[in-house]
Amino acid sequence: MKETLSGMVTRVTGASYLVETGDGVSHRCWTVPGTVSENEGANLVAVGDRVDFQPKASGSDMPEGVITRVEKRRTALVRRREVRRNRSKEKEQVIAGNIDQLVLITSFDDPPFNSRLVDRYLAFAESEQLPLLIVVNKIDLDEEGMVEEDLEVYRSLDCRTCLVSAEDGRGIDELRELLRDRMSAFSGHSGVGKSTIINLLVGREELRTAETSCKTGKGVHTTTNSAMFQLPGGGYVIDTPGIREFNLSGITKENLRFYFKEFLRYMPECAFSSCSHTVEPGCAVIKAVESEAIDPARYESYLALLDSLDE
Ligand SMILES: Nc1nc2c(ncn2[C@@H]2O[C@H](COP(=O)(O)OP(=O)(O)O)[C@@H](O)[C@H]2O)c(=O)[nH]1
Ligand SMILES: [Mg+2]
Ligand SMILES: [Zn+2]
Structure with a gap:
């Protein structure tokens, strides 16, 4: 043997x-x-x-x-069933196993920072009990430091954030530290600079960036399969297709409220124990939104997400 x-x-x-x-x-x-x-x-x-x-x-x-x-x-990111090509296969497709953290790459501008998308990822991360790291790229386009305002609410929710510019290198060392010795699943909207950042982190031209693959400026999906990259300082990055392809079936209309963690302390005060925090009288969550103890934009995201979920 x-x-x-x-x-x-x-x-x-x-x-x-x-x-x-x-x-x-x-x-x-x-x-x-x-x-x-x-x-x-x-x-x-x-x-x-x-x-x-x-x-x-x-x-x-x-x-x-x-x-x-x-x-x-230990953990698994699973692909949504509906988008599987081969419907005859009953098994779920695992995008990546043994993830330690979800890393959402966003950009300050071009495309603009999208809180609604961040809230989607945060609810997903909560439902999977994975920590979320929010990376904001292209801070070279943020001359006035406006991004701080966007991030305030996430910092108050104990979400880690990291400001970087793949263009001038700012924040990349800090990002390396946050990734060291961990298995990180990267995702993000096309065009935010995900490939550029991974190339910087890995130290070689591993991924094609939009610049070399598309001249229209709109950005394209250049990543087809999930691929894993070893970081020179230790740890791995997995480039994932993003939340649209994730199986969100762990989130339902009934349990979404538990994944907006700032709601939790108000929920016991709601007049109805099954309160959905939408139309019910005596809703303590709505009251907290009105007094801005809960960020109204987060509440808007909750309503939008709730609306997008199946009965
Ligand atoms: N201004 C600026 N542009 C960037 C930065 N990082 C990436 N880009 C540009 O953003 C575009 C999209 O980058 P790419 O890495 O392909 O994005 P992906 O679709 O998320 O993989 C490219 O034209 C990059 O040159 C940055 O930090 N600042
Ligand atoms: Mg890319
Ligand atoms: Zn309520």
């Missing part, structure tokens, strides 16, 4: 998986159907999974192996 190696899956391609061992070597690995136990009905192997594998003779430059065990993942 040959020795078994272990490592982490850094890329999922059509038929095989790239597994990186502790020494930084990548191995091209396969699974043999029926030989590896399932990860709770979700797909067998995802980026971020820890696996054991048996090395086998390789015909190419890259060492090869057969996966023999997949460790149970």
Whole structure:
């Protein structure tokens, strides 16, 4: 029996998986159907999974192996069922496993900072019990420091924030520190500078940026599969397709109120215990919004999100 190696899956391609061992070597690995136990009905192997594998003779430059065990993942970002191409497959598709934090890349301008989007991500992060780090890029476009006002409410909610400019390098070292030794899932609206930031962090031209792939200035989705990048200082970044593709089924009309955590202290005072904080008389949340103890824009986001959820 040959020795078994272990490592982490850094890329999922059509038929095989790239597994990186502790020494930084990548191995091209396969699974043999029926030989590896399932990860709770979700797909067998995802980026971020820890696996054991048996090395086998390789015909190419890259060492090869057969996966023999997949460790149970601590956390998983799951792709929304509706957008799966192959509907006959009953298994959910895991975008990434073992995530430590969600990192939302936004920009101060071009495209403008979008609180509504941040609130969506924050509710999602709360529902998944993942910390959210809000990164605001393009602060070189913010000569008057206006971004502070946008971020005030998130800081009051104990959300970590980081201001950067991929253009002039400001804040990038601080961002590196916030990512060090952790597994971070990056997402964000197209055009905010996600690829540019990842390239800076990784220190090489790993991802195509909008500049090289699209000349219309509107930005395009240049990232198709989720890919993982090792950070020179330790830790990993996974580039994800973003919240539109995430499975939000953990959030319902009934439980959304618990994911706006500043509501929680007022909720026990509502006249009705099942209060949705929309139209009910004697609603303590609405009262707190009226006195601005709760940020009215956050409440607007709550209503908009509630409206977008299925019955
Ligand atoms: N002014 C400014 N522009 C930036 C900054 N970072 C990225 N950009 C530009 O924003 C555009 C979109 O960048 P890209 O990395 O492709 O965005 P992505 O769609 O989020 O991956 C490109 O034209 C970049 O040159 C920044 O910090 N400041
Ligand atoms: Mg990009
Ligand atoms: Zn209420």
